[in-house]
Amino acid sequence: MLHLRVISPAGSTAEAVERLRSHAGTAHLVVHHGVAVEPDGDLVEADVAREAADEVIDLLCGLGIDHDGGITLEALDAALSDSADRAEEAAPGVGADAVVWEELVSRSGEESRLNATFQAFLVIACLLASVGVITDSPVTIVGAMVVGPEFGPLAALAVGLVLRRRDLMRRAGLALGVGFPLAMVVTALVTLLSEAVGLLDVTAFREGHAAVDFVYHIGWYSLIVALLAGAAGMLAMTSAKSAALVGVFISVTTVPAAGFAAVAAVTGDWLRSLESVGQLAVNLIGIVAAAAAVLALRRRGQRVRAAGRPLSAG
Known part of the structure; x- marks a missing residue:
């Protein structure tokens, strides 16, 4: 109720x-x-x-x-x-299947704002990812996934696409378009500092990150995981089952890819840096596409039920 x-x-x-x-x-x-x-x-x-x-x-x-x-x-x-x-x-x-559209618009709009708190979480998440990359620690990478706040703007993009709300799309696009580059720049600067004080061994980094190489390896499963995560995330938001969002955060390689790209660029490993940026793009696009598809299907289902006719496959 x-x-x-x-x-x-x-x-x-x-x-x-x-x-x-x-x-x-x-x-x-x-x-x-x-x-x-x-x-x-x-x-x-x-x-x-x-x-x-x-x-x-x-x-x-x-x-x-x-x-x-x-x-x-x-x-x-x-x-x-x-x-x-x-x-x-x-x-x-x-009730569990009902979408309260005004609630969804309000929630996604609030979570998509570019503000100091959002940027701070994204910077911290990217820094955690960079530590995980440098130390070859999958556990730290998972921690960075959980801290990352990027699903809010991604969900807002999906809502904006389905409901044709350009204000939501602009707000979310700004948060992602400014948030990720700024977080990557800060991560690169901290990585340079780590190298200067001897915390980062460039040679060791280039040879020793086998445990986290999934971050920059792009394949069909990268897209499949992003699609599944986007679908699960939107289902969680529209059914008020927010606990499922934690699993969504852990499954996608967005923040880790951004952190890896920054570290790889600082160490001169441009190929892996570009691969990480590609991984980031695949995940962002896949999440938004799947979330929008789920939302569109739920909206269509509600309209059909409201009209009093059965949901057809066409």
Whole structure:
């Protein structure tokens, strides 16, 4: 269940309440008249089955409340109520399979912003990857995968492609287009410093990274893993199963490839540096393509079910 909170202009409250009351997927409807200060109006609250949330939001937006008032949603960990159970049973579909589109747009938009926190995580992840590359440590490489924040902008790109939201695509493109090069430059500078103080033996590096050579080896499995990771990541985001995202982070070679490219460039190993950049590009493109495909299929499925006809293979 989701908790719906609506600030409604006084002139729209009666119709909003009627629309909520008439929808089978709502429960626990409460109205507080005249309590909203900014914007001025009434406060309407209800619990909504996740699979009914999109329909309910559309009903309220049809009254212009998203412009003249406000609509917020938050997840409920538990709802002990017969009326809540009836609402979930009456709502179309299954809650775990439902996509709340406004929630997805808001979440992906927030996680795709280029800001100091995003850049710091990406720099730290690339530095961890560089340490893993220099020490030939797969464990450190995995740690860099987990720290990397890049799936947020990649998911936002997919959402932007499917929903034709150019604002999301621009924001995500900026985060990736600025974030990765800057993180790689910082990693290269730190690598130069490591070489200067004797922490990095260039000869040993060129001869001794067999345990992490998967980072720059491009093959069909690179694309296959990226596609599977993108699909799993989007499924996790749209079904609120965020725990699965950790597995997505560990499976893709984005940050490690960026870190390897920087270290290899500093040591003069340009072939492997270019191969690492290629690996990075394959993973980024594969993740976005698969995530967009999953999102498009889920959107089409919801539209077909809403139209009351079976999902066809065509």
